Amino acid sequence: MSSTRALTTTLLVSALVVYSAQGMLVPVLAPVTRLVxxxxxxxxxxxxxxxxMLVISGPWWGREVDRIGVxxxxxxxxxxxxxGAVGFAVMTEIAAREELPRAVVLTAFALTRGVLYGLGFAAVPVAGLTYLASTSDGAVARTKAMGAFGAAQGLSLVIGPALGGLAAIGGLLLPVHLAPVLVGATLVAVWLLPAPERQQRPERERLGFRDPRVLPYLVAGGALFLGLALVEIILGFLVQDRLGLSDTETAQVVAVAGVLIGVxxxxxxxxxxxxVPGGPRGLLVAGSLLAALGYVGAMFATSTATLLPVMVVIAAGLGLALPGYNAGATLAVEPSEHAAVAGQLSATVGLTYVAGPVLGAGLYSAYDLAPIIGAALLSLVAAVLASRLTRAA
Incomplete structure (x- = not known):
């Protein structure tokens, strides 16, 4: 039991640190991009x-969990x-000092921050969700475990940008150099931890994305998080345009909103x-409806005093829905399929962040409220789909 608790704690702390290390770059990515x-x-x-890379490698990491263990x-x-993080930091330092061809810098960034880091980062949620699913039985315990993992992700939304902003006081590139140190320290901590006994997985037919046991969860979760991606990309524009703020004021409001949303x-x-009663299905329904309510409120928000509270409502709705999404899908399959479904869950969320930003920006250019309306409708779709799920035991 103590080894299980130790690995669970290490997994949660690892997720917190790795997600925070990624968030550290948020305050400096734009100026660093222009600097190079x-x-x-x-x-x-x-x-x-x-x-x-999360979409492509999520299912593959799931199969690797079955083959070599969490x-x-x-x-x-x-x-x-x-x-990937080290390569990105080194290339950023070189490009900031030397005038390099754009193609060289872009290719290096794509390989380090895009491919290598993205591929490695994708393993964290797959390993985490698989282990937490395999060590928790029943809807209540599973929801609690998935909620703890999601809470680590939520805290990173606050801790990461805050650390990045503080580090940037010491130099614009300091957060870029600190990020690989944090990820590397996490690697050492995990490496030194004794590996848990690996469960033997029976040979079985590969779990497909269209498996009727998990497809409703994937579609409902995909709709919900696509809505979030639509709004997330245009939040800064929305704040500035709707509230008539300056660049500095916009940055301050978005920063405050980020803290409130993360908490x-x-x-x-x-x-x-x-x-929350009703198990994973109840969480998905309640969370989706609450998020939809928040998006509707955002349509009518015309001041900081009204916009910030509705952002918190949206965050609370997603905070309810995510444990239901993860717990429900893992409860719907056999224990031997936990790794496979964890890969699918991660890939589905990743897919929304491939399509969402482009779609959200395009909708905003056509009509400023279109992304919010789309997010509200997608949340309602998620609620309807979730309401038709069989309740997990």
Whole structure:
């Protein structure tokens, strides 16, 4: 039991540190991109490539968990993420000092921050969700475990950018250099931890994305998180255009919103979700409806005093829905299929962040409220789909 608790704690702390290390770059990505001679489109392409790696490699990491175990997958993923983060930091330093061809810098960023880091980072949620699913029985325990993992992700939304902002005071490139140190330290901690006894997985037919046991969860979760991606990309524009703020004021409001969203997202998963009746299905329905309510409120928000509270409502809704999404899908399959479904869950969320930003920006250019309307409708779709799920035991 103590070894299980130790690995669970290490997994949660690892997720917190790795997600925070990624968030550290948020405050400096835009100025760093311009410093090395790249543009906004270039940055978007690298971030899209990183998200695409989650989609491509999520199911593969799931199969690797079955083949070599959670501990080995987490170590290998962190090795790749560390190499990618180090490569990105080195290339950024060189490009900031020397005038290099744009194609060289962009290719290096794509390989390090896009492919290597994205591939390694994708192993963390797959390993984490698989292990937590395999060590928790029943809807209540499973929801609590998934809520703890989601809470770590939520806290990273606050801790990462805050650390990045503080580090940037010591130099614009300091967060870029600190990120690989944090990921590397996590790698060492996980590496030194004794590997748990690996369960023998029976040979069986590969779990497909269209498996009727998990497809409704994937579609409902995909709709919900696509809605979030639509709004997330245009939040800064929305704040500035709707509230008539300056660049500095916009940055301040978005920063405050990010803190409130992260805290709301984490607290809801850790403390509220385990107490909501109805199991994973109830969480998905309640969370989707609450998120839809928040999006409707955002349509009518015309001041900071009204916009910030509705952002918290949206975060709370997603905080309820995410444990239901993860717990429900893992409860719907056999224990031997936990790794496979964890890969599918991660890939589905990653897919929304490949399509969502481009779609959200395009909708916003056509009509400023279109992404919010789309997010509200997608949340309602998720609620309807979730309401038709069979309740998990």
């Amino acid at each position: 001679g790249l543009g906004e489109v270039d940055l978007g392409a690298v971030m899209t490539l990183s998200a695409a 501990h080995a997958v987490l170590v290998r993923g962190l090795v790749l993420a560390t190499l 709301g997202f984490a607290a809801t998963q850790a403390f509220v979700a385990p107490r």
